[in-house]
Amino acid sequence: MTGRVLNNRYELVEKIGSGGMADVYKAKCRVLKRWVAVKILKDEFVNDEEFLERFEREAYAAASLSHPNIVSIYDVGHEGNIHYIVMEYIDGITLKDYIRQNGALPWQEAADITISVLSALHKAHRHGIIHRDIKPQNILMTSDEVPKVTDFGIARAASTSTITRKIDTVGSVHYSSPEQARGGYTDEKSDIYSIGVTLFEMLTGKVPFDADNPVTVALKHIEEEPVKPSTYVPDIPEAMDKIVLRAMKKSKTERYDSALQMIAELDHLKKGEINEMNGNEPDQFATKAIGSLEEEVLAGKNVRRKNKKKNKEKAENKSSKKGFLIAFVYIILIGVIVGGIWLAYDKIVRDLAGAILAPKKQPVEVISYIGMPIEDAIRDLEEKNLPYVEPVYEYHDTVPEGIVIDQKPPAGISIMPGKDAITKVELVVSKGAEQVKIPTDIKFADYVEVEIHLRDDLKLKPKVVAEYSDEVAEGRVIRTEPEMGSVVAAGSEVIVYRSLGPDLKDVIVPDLTGSTMDEAKHKLLSMNLSIGKIFPEDREGYKGYIIDQEPKAGTSVKELTAINLYFGDEQAPASGDGSGIGPESAVGTRVTRYIYLPSNKNFGDTVELVAYYTTGDTGEEIFLIRITLSKSEFPFAITVPVTPGVKTTLFVYMDGEFQYEQEIFIQR
Amino acid sequence: MKYAAISDKGIIREQNEDFWNIILDMNGNPQAFIVADGMGGHKAGDVASKMAVESISKSISCYLEKKNTDSTDEQILREAINKANEVIFQYAMENLDGSNIGTTLTAGLLCNGKLTIAHIGDSSFYLIRNETIVKMTRDHSFVGELVDKGILDQEEARVHPLRNQITRALGYEKEVQVDFYSLDVMPDDIYLFCTDGLTVKLSSEELLSMLKEEKDLNIILKNMVELANERGGDDNITAIVVKI
Numbered sequence: 030m031t032g033r034v035l036n037n038r039y040e041l042v043e044k045i046g047s048g049g050m051a052d053v054y055k056a057k058c059r060v061l062k063r064w065v066a067v068k069i070l071k072d073e074f075v076n077d078e079e080f081l082e083r084f085e086r087e088a089y090a091a092a093s094l095s096h097p098n099i100v101s102i103y104d105v106g107h108e109g110n111i112h113y114i115v116m117e118y119i120d121g122i123t124l125k126d127y128i129r130q131n132g133a134l135p136w137q138e139a140a141d142i143t144i145s146v147l148s149a150l151h152k153a154h155r156h157g158i159i160h161r162d163i164k165p166q167n168i169l170m171t172s173d174e175v176p177k178v179t180d181f182g183i184a185r186a187a188s189t190s191t192i193t194r195k196i197d198t199v200g201s202v203h204y205s206s207p208e209q210a211r212g213g214y215t216d217e218k219s220d221i222y223s224i225g226v227t228l229f230e231m232l233t234g235k236v237p238f239d240a241d242n243p244v245t246v247a248l249k250h251i252e253e254e255p256v257k258p259s260t261y262v263p264d265i266p267e268a269m270d271k272i273v274l275r276a277m278k279k280s281k282t283e284r285y286d287s288a289l290q291m292i293a294e295l296d297h298l299k300k301g302e303i304n305e306m307n308g309n310e311p312d313q314f315a316t317k318a319i320g321s322l323e324e325e326v327l328a329g330k331n332v333r334r335k336n337k338k339k340n341k342e343k344a345e346n347k348s349s350k351k352g353f354l355i356a357f358v359y360i361i362l363i364g365v366i367v368g369g370i371w372l373a374y375d376k377i378v379r380d381l382a383g384a385i386l387a388p389k390k391q392p393v394e395v396i397s398y399i400g401m402p403i404e405d406a407i408r409d410l411e412e413k414n415l416p417y418v419e420p421v422y423e424y425h426d427t428v429p430e431g432i433v434i435d436q437k438p439p440a441g442i443s444i445m446p447g448k449d450a451i452t453k454v455e456l457v458v459s460k461g462a463e464q465v466k467i468p469t470d471i472k473f474a475d476y477v478e479v480e481i482h483l484r485d486d487l488k489l490k491p492k493v494v495a496e497y498s499d500e501v502a503e504g505r506v507i508r509t510e511p512e513m514g515s516v517v518a519a520g521s522e523v524i525v526y527r528s529l530g531p532d533l534k535d536v537i538v539p540d541l542t543g544s545t546m547d548e549a550k551h552k553l554l555s556m557n558l559s560i561g562k563i564f565p566e567d568r569e570g571y572k573g574y575i576i577d578q579e580p581k582a583g584t585s586v587k588e589l590t591a592i593n594l595y596f597g598d599e600q601a602p603a604s605g606d607g608s609g610i611g612p613e614s615a616v617g618t619r620v621t622r623y624i625y626l627p628s629n630k631n632f633g634d635t636v637e638l639v640a641y642y643t644t645g646d647t648g649e650e651i652f653l654i655r656i657t658l659s660k661s662e663f664p665f666a667i668t669v670p671v672t673p674g675v676k677t678t679l680f681v682y683m684d685g686e687f688q689y690e691q692e693i694f695i696q697r
Numbered sequence: 698m699k700y701a702a703i704s705d706k707g708i709i710r711e712q713n714e715d716f717w718n719i720i721l722d723m724n725g726n727p728q729a730f731i732v733a734d735g736m737g738g739h740k741a742g743d744v745a746s747k748m749a750v751e752s753i754s755k756s757i758s759c760y761l762e763k764k765n766t767d768s769t770d771e772q773i774l775r776e777a778i779n780k781a782n783e784v785i786f787q788y789a790m791e792n793l794d795g796s797n798i799g800t801t802l803t804a805g806l807l808c809n810g811k812l813t814i815a816h817i818g819d820s821s822f823y824l825i826r827n828e829t830i831v832k833m834t835r836d837h838s839f840v841g842e843l844v845d846k847g848i849l850d851q852e853e854a855r856v857h858p859l860r861n862q863i864t865r866a867l868g869y870e871k872e873v874q875v876d877f878y879s880l881d882v883m884p885d886d887i888y889l890f891c892t893d894g895l896t897v898k899l900s901s902e903e904l905l906s907m908l909k910e911e912k913d914l915n916i917i918l919k920n921m922v923e924l925a926n927e928r929g930g931d932d933n934i935t936a937i938v939v940k941i
Contacts, residue, residue: 076711211849212840212857244842244864251848621720623758666758668718668751694725 030054030069036108039067039115050074055118058103060449064118065103075110088114089438090158091181092452098149100169100179103451105437115451116179120172124165124227132234136265139231140295142168142176146224147295149178151288154217161215163223164204165230202243202250203236207279210247218281221291225276225284232269233261237277251279268298395454397440398433403458406433410454414446417454426520430461463519465489471513473505476527488519495529503530533588540582541575546596549575553592561591571597620671620693624681626663627688635659639682640667645675653679669693700727700939701914705922707894708930715892715935716746716800718754722761728807729757730937732820734892735800736866744793745785745800745868752781753804770806770813771877778802778815778867778875785868799866803834803890812888814878818863821896823904824880825887830905832896833878837865855897886941894934898925914938 031054034040039056045066046053056067074080085105092102104115124142128134134142146168153160160167160181169177202210206222209215229237237256238249258273259265272294278284285291393413398406403420410417420433428434435457438444444452465487471479476493483491501507510524511517536556541549546563553560561579568576577595580586624638640653654667671677677693706713714736720729731753735746756777760768768776781802789798801818814822819836835845839862840854854860867873887908899907899921907924911917918936925934 210843212853212859242864244839244846247839247843248846248848620725621718621754621758623723623762625762664759664762666755668754693721 034059035067035111035113036106039065039113041067056115058115061451066100066116066118068114068116070112072110075112081112084112085437086439087181089442090156092438093442094153094156094158094181096149096152097175098145098177099152099181100177105452117177119169119177121170124168124170124176124231127170128165128231128234133262134231136232136262136269137299139228140269140299142231143224143228144292144295145176146178146227147288147292150217150220150224151292153181154220154288159215159217160220160223161209162201162204163220163227164201165227168227202246203238205247205250207251208281210250216281217287218284221276221284221288222278224288224291225273228276229255229258229273232258232265232273235261266298268294268301272298391446392443393446394443395436395438395440398436398454398456399440401433403431403433403456406456414448415444415454416446416448416450416452417456420456420458422458422460424461424463424519425459426462426518428459428461430459432459433457434459462521463488464516465519466516467509467511467513467523469514471506472508473501476504476506476525479506479525483523483525489517490520490522491525492522493525493527495527497530497532498528499531501528503528535585536588538578538580538582538584538586538590538592541578541592541594542582544575545573546575546594549578549594557588558586559589559591561593564593564595565598566595568597573597621666621668622679622691622693624663624665624667626660626683632660632684636663636683637685638665639685641680641682642669642677643680644672644677650680698727698939698941699914700730700937701918702935702937703915703918703922704933704935705894705926706933708926710931710933712743713933713935714743714746715894715933716743716750717890717935717937718750719937720754720757720761727939728761729754729805730807730888730890730939731802731804732890732892732935732937733800733802733867734818734820734894734933734935736798736863744788745798745866748785748788749781749800749802749867752784753777753802756780757806770808770811770879771815774804774806774813774815774877775875778804778817778873782868782871782873786871789868797869799869801863801892802867805888805890807882810882812880812882814880816876816878817865817867817873819861820890820892822878823889823891823901825889825905825908826883826885828905828909830901830908832901833880835876836863837876838863860897861893882941884941888939888941889936890938891936892932892934894932895921895925895936897932898928898934908938914940 030052031041031044035056038059040059041054041056043055044052045055051068051070054067054069056065057063058065070081070084074084088102088105091099092105095101100119101117102114103117106113106115122130146163150160150163158181160178162180163178167178167180169179171177204223204226206215206219209219226237229235238246238253240246240249255274255277257265257270259267259270272291276284276291285294393415395415396409398409401409407417407420423434425434433456437455438452444450444454467487467489468482471482480491480493483489496507498507505528507526507528509526517523534557536558538558539552539556541552544552550560566576574597575594576597579593579595580590624640626632626636635657636659637655637657639655641650642653643650653669656665658665669677669679671693675694679691679693681688681690700719702717702719704713704715704717715732715734717732718730719727720731722728731750733746733749735743735749757773760773760777785798785800801820802815803818803820803822804815805822806813806815814833816822816834817837819838819841820834821832821836822834824831824833835841839859840849840857842864843849844851844854849857865874889904889908895904903924904921907917907920911920918938921936922934
């Protein structure tokens, strides 16, 4: 895949990751000249229409989320069978690797990361999007150590596919809530549980429930109480233990009500600590209106990064209250300076924008264009300055030409206006119904082949009607309606008349018993009946005469029906098996037979084995296998298809020479 | 002894990833029955099940020909399965860029009046005796194991989002753990080997009544597949039925 360019835009440079569902590539966007990450769905999913639809829907939903702690989705698309999502490229590692490299994190840092992830979750939850697969593997740490959550909603799309059959021995089960393990209803609080587990792992370097198989892990999530994180790392404050355990409550009602509520407690804990350090009353910061908190968290993000480094130092040298105080003052100072610069910058940009540039761009909601004439749709897009690609025209059986039949993104999604915006509106427009010509050379052709040709190649709906014909043999095509050579719309019905052969009259089967064979044959042929199978039987007194017949005398049959005859003959075998079982009445089976090297002949080191088989009475040899084997590979097992009730004969050749035949017969 | 087999790709899937075989001795008497349900995506979905059935059939046939009498039936099956596991695992390493493929396996070896079952994954073996049906194999699946532990009931398991996730598969890892069951063959016993395409759609009671109502085994199997397809047909369906 590396080196490939998707839709003439994304140049895949290097594979940077692989998951159960997709491979991730670092890619260069040729249009915007920047690095992006392209997530390409694995081959096994591309035939699952329902899955693809869900996958795209979730990706679009996630694309509507814009947040500093969420990996941005720029584009969703496909080129042929390659389905992909284009995302912000993060130069960093997963939180899982970050923990692996650093071991247990200082609790202050763990709290910071958790707050960032929670604020991302809060944003998503407010938009009605549940992540469902929060785990350190889905949280990326940028090189500036900013956590960013990825793969929103995709877990749900994946878990319902019937293709991922084998459960991973490690992975999501470690972080999934009791209700997810039970297959119950999941909501925002399931994400809260998973972030609780993630926080536990950051604090201690281990997951709370571990075992060598996923079922045991799931069971523990359902049944066992987690230990306090401070059991492993004594420095962890009691309040932190409480936060983790509350997020991880078995019952949803006992967990935090929202991501925001959990942020508030973590924030409280951190500030309480800071106040304690300063000798102030912790209560002063504790009571805060939750509504303003999210904005505060976001605004404080830049400060938080600096803060974190200080926290690390502090963890190393806890007693240095003085040092910390100085640091704290610095933080405030930096905050003020950064804020000041930002205000100034913002003002300059706004002034500039007012003077030179168009007004600041706002996302515009895409309306539904489906059912609209394409000219009207284009006019609307132009008016709103929304970017769009050249519409795609497709045949459609019912929608008239020029009407939009599909669109991406779906109605209700907001995208950025302007020609250079990433997400462009894609419209599929009806070309009307496809026109095809009924072939002229299908008279006398086998009706099954014609039916398949019309249906699969010409996209018509053939309907087979049988009728008698003296001219056309049975099973062959007589005519079509509309007639051959007509031009019709794809998808329309074509009646194919299949011949039943000549219209045969009913005749009464004559009594043949007691006749000689010649008399019987003559009688049958004169009545336009056929001679069927002849079964010789050794019965005293009947030599040379017909003993019995099938169907019996007096039966009404169509002309040309075959009449089987039982004929008195001395050399007849004990009893035949020719009961006329047709292969169509049996379900095919296969048997394994074992080929050995005849010991009475000299072969070289290798032997070319060829096998054929015949089935029933047709005598047609069907090729089975040609293989060169070394002597040690004998005895060699081969599998022969057989029909129960029908004799199959296997013919074995070695080095081009016939060796032996073997009969295979299976009772029905 | 009568037997019949059927394999149907269902009405949704594009290919049949199930595989099966009945191994006969020189006299045409069945000696072993195998069903396998492969996984590994659209390129390699049928690779593991086909390789498993072929490799195990070959091992068992060779054994039956040589009659090394010092091995027990369980040992014969175990050796055949270990070999198949190695062959599939190796194949995936060399040809599929290490991406995992695997298959379920339920196989029965009929020897000296005894039937020995080897089982991996969520295909099934049912014993029908004295008008009752017993599913002898335990599913190696996420939900199956939670049912065994009493956490989920059958209905919850049937609708669980992870219902098709198996916890063991042949050829998926370097080594595979196999469950064995054995039973003495009794007159009028009926044995049913099938993949989950059948058991997800039909309850054991339904299977039992279908086996009781009709004599012709081929018709029974056709009816079972038809019913499974009427109920969605979203998976491949394979079954072997044996009547002693």
